[in-house]
Amino acid sequence: MDRSTLLEADERLRWEGRPAPRCFTFRNWRHSLFGCLLLVASVYWQIVGIQLGRTYHLPLIAWIPLPFLVAALYLSVGHLLLARLEWERVFYAVTDRRIVVRRGLFGQRLQDLPLEEVSFFRLHPLGEHLGTVRIHGSDERKPLTLCCIEHPRNLTGLLEEVVESGDWCKSGD
Numbered sequence: 001m002d003r004s005t006l007l008e009a010d011e012r013l014r015w016e017g018r019p020a021p022r023c024f025t026f027r028n029w030r031h032s033l034f035g036c037l038l039l040v041a042s043v044y045w046q047i048v049g050i051q052l053g054r055t056y057h058l059p060l061i062a063w064i065p066l067p068f069l070v071a072a073l074y075l076s077v078g079h080l081l082l083a084r085l086e087w088e089r090v091f092y093a094v095t096d097r098r099i100v101v102r103r104g105l106f107g108q109r110l111q112d113l114p115l116e117e118v119s120f121f122r123l124h125p126l127g128e129h130l131g132t133v134r135i136h137g138s139d140e141r142k143p144l145t146l147c148c149i150e151h152p153r154n155l156t157g158l159l160e161e162v163v164e165s166g167d168w169c170k171s172g173d
Helices: 021-025 029-056 066-087 153-165
Strands: 013-017 091-095 098-103 109-114 118-127 130-137 144-150
Touching: 013 144, 013 153, 021 066, 021 144, 029 066, 091 153, 098 144, 118 153, 130 153
Parallel strands: none
Antiparallel strands: 013 091, 091 098, 098 109, 118 130, 130 144
């Protein structure tokens, strides 16, 4: 990966990471449970719809459950495949000036947060050496979420230095 496109001039990289592949892919596994239940119901409804359409010579009845079947396929397995494909394009970095998050499957989205705006962060442990870090800025914009980081204490150590230094609160005076 070419990091020169992410870094500004004279910017120094302090930490970089990528999400753990299995964790990132299966982070929304509850959607798959609901999707499997919806898939069973949609397939049954589709079969009944096809039979009713043949019996009453109304082919439109067979098409009614199709959107539900497509949604069930996406929720059961489709979102897992898309998450796995997106994983290859996800990158996290902390420089001496800002936090950078690059993600997206079809179009690359680049989010950044200047270090002086970091007000607090939360670590959600997912295992002994795995966690998700949510970083909040001093303004009201959406927090940065770094999903499924292996050894998240390396990142949180840097963030603790930033928050404890008090640089972020000087802008509010």
